[in-house]
Amino acid sequence: MWLRPLRFLGFAMLLCTLLPWGCTRKAVSFNSNPDQPATAELVADTLVRTTDTVKGQPSLSTARKVVISKEQERAAKEAEKEAQRKPKKKKKVFLGEKIKRAYTKTGPKGRNQIVEVFYYLKYPQPINDYAPAHYYYDTKKHKILKLASVEEDAPTLKILHGPYKKLQNNKVLETGYYALGTRHLRWERFDKNGVLLSKVHYEMGFPRDANVSYYGEDRSLINEVVPYVNGKLEGDYAKFLINGQADWRGQFENGKRVGVWTKYWGFRNRRRYEYQYAESGYDPEVAEPELIREYNRNAVIIYDKEKNIDKRGQPEAEDRPGMRRPVPRAAPKATPKRSK
Incomplete structure (x- = not known):
């Protein structure tokens, strides 16, 4: 029994002898030439470059400072302001005139x-x-x-100018x-199914196929405008x-x-007589x-059939003393279309 403690004591002494030898660092060389001594070479850290250092010390900022001129800086600011500006709305213009x-x-x-x-x-x-007509x-x-x-003297009347569209149920x-x-330009009419009913071309109020006659050879004063569309009288007439x-x-x-045909006095576009024809061109013609x-x-109105006004022949209705009231004239006959 007394030999068991001696056995443990011998084992402990053996461990104390081998432990320092096992913890000693042994230099290992990967040099294939056994004649050269194994030396530890110092290699520079590749994660730090000379451009990333300040006076040999690592720098936290790697951004380079770019030097620009004042003109370039001013141009950059202007470009930034231009990018921040909201795009302007396009102005509505038709044939060079502003419209609403x-x-x-x-x-x-x-x-x-x-x-x-x-x-x-x-x-x-x-x-x-x-x-022939104004809208x-x-x-x-x-x-x-x-x-x-x-x-010209009506502030509530605005002159139409630009595209026009008439809709029903979209x-x-x-x-x-x-x-x-x-x-x-071109005017088109459609039915409710989208079928084209008519197409007329205008030039500043005159149908393109209209017969226009002038006073004199310089063609500066218009005498008569007879509207023709596809060889048929259609549209506004003016003399x-x-x-x-x-x-x-x-x-x-x-x-x-x-409709209504109007005869004028011949000055200031003042009306003189108004005659009523059939409402539609497909009704029997009124002789x-x-x-x-x-x-x-x-x-001043001196006769109105609808309002039962008839002041003709009365002194207050006369234009000038002793003036005789002329007999109403019938509408002129349309000039036949000339062959081109």
Whole structure:
């Protein structure tokens, strides 16, 4: 039994002898040449470059400082401001004139409501007195008006100028363009199914196929405008005096006179007589039109059939003392279309 402690003591002494030898670091050389001594070479750290150091010490910032001129700096600031600016809205311009958009709605709400989208001049411009008809937007009544004479002193009337579109139930019924209050370029009409009904080309109010006659050889004064479309009388008719004032204005449809035809005094575009023809060109033609209104030289109504006004022959209705009231004249006959 006394030999067991001696056995453990001998084993402990053996461990104490071998432990220092096992913890000693042994140099290992990977040099294939056994004649050269194994030496430890110091290799520079590849993670740190000379460009990343300041006076030999590592730098936390590796960004290089770029030197630019004042002109380049100013140009960079301007480019930055330009990029931050909001894009400007394009101005609405048609044929060189600034325009504004508007629309009107007529009829009951729903599918049967008619919507007209159009544009008018932002600033008034002089328009052609010879045009067969002039179109305005009445800002007070919110409707488009077709007038025979030029209205210059009416602040609520805006001259139509630009694209026009007529819609019903989101379907196009009519498209065209206005230019300085007159119809211009191509105008098209469609039915509710999108079928083309008619197509007319205008040049500043005059149909492209219209017969236009002039006073004199210089062709500066218009005598008569007879509208023709596809060889048939269709559109606005106008006849002028040599002084440029209107003499007659009316409208043809399907080769017949329709609506109201107006005879003028010959100065200031003042009306004298108004005759009523059939409402449609597809109704029987009226041989003798009916006088519905008459005006004196001061633009005062002296006869109105609808309002039962008849002051003809009365002293207060006379224009000048001793002046005889002329007999109403019938509308002139349309000039036949000349062959081109």
